[in-house]
Amino acid sequence: MSELAVAMPGLNLNNPIMPASGCFGFGREYSNYYDLSELGAVIMKAATGTARLGNPTPRVAETASGMLNAIGLQNPGVDKIIEHEVQFLAAYNTPIIANIAGSTIEEYEMVAAAFNKTDHVHALELNISCPNVKEGGIQFGTNPVMAAKVTERVKRVSKLPVYVKLSPNVTDIVAMAKAVESAGADGLSMINTLTGMQIHLPSKRPLIANKTGGLSGPAIKPIAIRMIYEVKQRVDLPIIGMGGICNAEDVLEFLLAGASAVAVGTANFGNPLVCREIIADLPDVLNRFGFASVQEAIGKAVFV
Amino acid sequence: MIKKEKLTIIATEQIAKDTIEMKLKNIHVSETVVPGQFLHILMEGHTLGRPISIADIDKENHIVTILFKVIGAGTKRLAEYSVGQQIDALGPSGNGFPLWQDEKVTVLLIGGGIGVPPMYCLGKQLAKQNVNVIAILGFQTAEYVIYEEKFNQIAETYIVTDDGSYGNKGFVTDLLDQVEEFDCYYTCGPLPMIQAITGKLKGKDGYISLEERMGCGVGACLACMIPANNESGYKKICSDGPVFRAEEVTI
Numbered sequence: 022m023s024e025l026a027v028a029m030p031g032l033n034l035n036n037p038i039m040p041a042s043g044c045f046g047f048g049r050e051y052s053n054y055y056d057l058s059e060l061g062a063v064i065m066k067a068a069t070g071t072a073r074l075g076n077p078t079p080r081v082a083e084t085a086s087g088m089l090n091a092i093g094l095q096n097p098g099v100d101k102i103i104e105h106e107v108q109f110l111a112a113y114n115t116p117i118i119a120n121i122a123g124s125t126i127e128e129y130e131m132v133a134a135a136f137n138k139t140d141h142v143h144a145l146e147l148n149i150s151c152p153n154v155k156e157g158g159i160q161f162g163t164n165p166v167m168a169a170k171v172t173e174r175v176k177r178v179s180k181l182p183v184y185v186k187l188s189p190n191v192t193d194i195v196a197m198a199k200a201v202e203s204a205g206a207d208g209l210s211m212i213n214t215l216t217g218m219q220i221h222l223p224s225k226r227p228l229i230a231n232k233t234g235g236l237s238g239p240a241i242k243p244i245a246i247r248m249i250y251e252v253k254q255r256v257d258l259p260i261i262g263m264g265g266i267c268n269a270e271d272v273l274e275f276l277l278a279g280a281s282a283v284a285v286g287t288a289n290f291g292n293p294l295v296c297r298e299i300i301a302d303l304p305d306v307l308n309r310f311g312f313a314s315v316q317e318a319i320g321k322a323v324f325v
Numbered sequence: 326m327i328k329k330e331k332l333t334i335i336a337t338e339q340i341a342k343d344t345i346e347m348k349l350k351n352i353h354v355s356e357t358v359v360p361g362q363f364l365h366i367l368m369e370g371h372t373l374g375r376p377i378s379i380a381d382i383d384k385e386n387h388i389v390t391i392l393f394k395v396i397g398a399g400t401k402r403l404a405e406y407s408v409g410q411q412i413d414a415l416g417p418s419g420n421g422f423p424l425w426q427d428e429k430v431t432v433l434l435i436g437g438g439i440g441v442p443p444m445y446c447l448g449k450q451l452a453k454q455n456v457n458v459i460a461i462l463g464f465q466t467a468e469y470v471i472y473e474e475k476f477n478q479i480a481e482t483y484i485v486t487d488d489g490s491y492g493n494k495g496f497v498t499d500l501l502d503q504v505e506e507f508d509c510y511y512t513c514g515p516l517p518m519i520q521a522i523t524g525k526l527k528g529k530d531g532y533i534s535l536e537e538r539m540g541c542g543v544g545a546c547l548a549c550m551i552p553a554n555n556e557s558g559y560k561k562i563c564s565d566g567p568v569f570r571a572e573e574v575t576i
């Protein structure tokens with residue numbers, strides 16, 4: 022195995038770097054910048070049962086060391102994604118991870134089942150940061166019982182491994198991780214964005230039309246590291262880590278905290294070549310800090 | 326094609342209140358850019374790019390000009406750059422204005438405030454192609470007026486200011502029925518101005534250039550959407566635009 026390779030359920034990665042869901046579309050735009058086969062894997066933009074138009078604009082705002090977004094899960098629906106986008110990505114020699122979302126448990130099941138029927142998707146990432154319309158809008162991702170329920174139901178219809186993407190908007194991240202572990206999750210993906218707000222001074226109104234948005238970028242990295250570190254000590258699932266990664270040093274920090282692979286989101290906006298550059302820099306950074314391989318660095322932070 | 330490029334600043338000058346004109350040297354951008362396209366300028370310390378339109382193209386010397394208004398942290402930072410420094414940008418981004426090749430055509434350009442620069446870039450190209458160009462330019466006050474002499478060389482030019490401190494007092498729309506017959510119009514500026522123009526010129530052949538807050542600037546993140554009359558119900562300003570046919574999108 023090469024120094025950058027990592028094996029996780031359903032995923033034999035040549036390297037641990039993948040673009041994060043929603044920050045890379047379905048890869049088409051970035052395929053103009055470099056060969057997507059260089060990536061460890063690609064995580065697609067969220068898919069829902071039917072097409073969604075998303076939120077009104079403005080949908081993004083810049084913040085100190087980060088940004089807020091409220092795209093609103095805009096996507097053409099799972100069938101079109103399978104027909105057009107999965108087909109497009111399948112031409113590259115890199116695993117595809119499908120990010121799935123829904124407003125009801127049935128919608129999650131339906132989307133998961135649809136991706137299971139294609140040959141080209143290697144794993145599912147369950148985006149549970151959505152409110153459940155049937156249960157009065159309770160967030161799947163902030164309630165351990167709901168999170169476990171949706172995980173269990175999706176697992177039942179899925180041969181593909183399921184990585185549950187945890188929301189950081191909770192008091193006890195370990196409780197969330199344990200709940201989805203006992204519901205059968207194959208892995209974790211963490212963290213999603215933190216809910217925030219920015220007020221536009223001239224209009225005295227929230228700048229984002231949706232009022233609140235999800236904070237991402239370097240501002241949230243310490244929170245991601247802390248949460249992965251806490252979860253790694255108590256839960257026995259492989260973790261795809263994310264939150265503010267900009268360079269190979271950041272990647273090593275995530276590996277040390279306990280991530281087996283990482284996703285890079287917001288940093289693609291400031292530099293469309295960032296994933297490729299991180300992959301190129303990673304061997305040197307590993308060596309500089311005394312590691313011969315990615316595998317060797319995983320979870321090597323000193324746990325006290 | 327969009328590339329990530331380094332552009333070298335060869336001149337930077339304040340030419341009106343809060344308004345900077347910057348000349349940038351870069352082979353790829355200068356050789357491939359067309360009027361209406363923009364640069365997505367990336368700066369250290371800023372998560373997101375700043376979209377800024379191309380105001381002039383000098384292919385021979387590999388120079389493009391941008392004009393920007395200092396309104397917040399990013400444009401303030403950009404204004405502090407000096408000659409010889411380099412800036413990173415994605416570009417040329419977006420799609421340009423369709424260009425007439427027919428000499429017998431008259432076009433009307435309507436620019437508002439910092440929407441004037443892309444109108445100049447377009448007008449200069451059209452004039453070169455012997456198109457008859459008329460321009461109506463609107464500014465808040467006399468202090469913000471830019472590129473008047475340059476427009477005079479390529480177009481029959483009318484200037485209005487909100488307070489009458491320069492040119493006619495009023496809005497660009499006040500002049501729409503005073504200029505000669507035109508075949509097609511192009512406009513860029515604040516959204517209320519564009520809405521007023523497309524309302525008044527309904528049925529005319531027209532092209533509008535729109536703004537929205539952007540994330541990726543390349544069509545991947547779906548930040549910059551505008552409702553449209555197509556199958557998906559939307560278009561992306563960064564990659565389907567910023568130029569649209571007036572009736573193609575819902576503003």
Ligand SMILES: Cc1cc2nc3c(=O)[nH]c(=O)nc-3n(C[C@H](O)[C@H](O)[C@H](O)COP(=O)(O)OP(=O)(O)OC[C@H]3O[C@@H](n4cnc5c(N)ncnc54)[C@H](O)[C@@H]3O)c2cc1C
Nearest residue numbers: 373375376377378392393394397398399400536537538567
């Ligand atoms: C296609 C296009 C072409 C443009 N061309 C020009 C031009 O030629 N000259 C010029 O002066 N301005 C132009 N603008 C507007 C320019 O992008 C904003 O004024 C600039 O981004 C403000 O950045 P800031 O950091 O100073 O302001 P801040 O308000 O601090 O910016 C915060 C965030 O909001 C975004 N933002 C704020 N205002 C706008 C806006 N009007 N449009 C899009 N994003 C905005 C910024 O990019 C940044 O991400 C253009 C916008 C678009 C979409």
Ligand SMILES: Cc1cc2nc3c(=O)[nH]c(=O)nc-3n(C[C@H](O)[C@H](O)[C@H](O)COP(=O)(O)O)c2cc1C
Nearest residue numbers: 041042043067090148212213237238264265286287
């Ligand atoms: C514009 C934008 C869109 C996003 N869309 C999704 C999405 O569709 N599904 C999802 O699970 N996460 C989505 N995310 C969250 C990211 O995948 C990632 O978890 C988060 O941004 C933290 O990583 P980063 O700091 O590297 O961006 C989105 C983030 C951004 C900035």
Ligand code: FES
Nearest residue numbers: 540541542547563
């Ligand atoms: S800014 Fe990302 S799609 Fe337009």
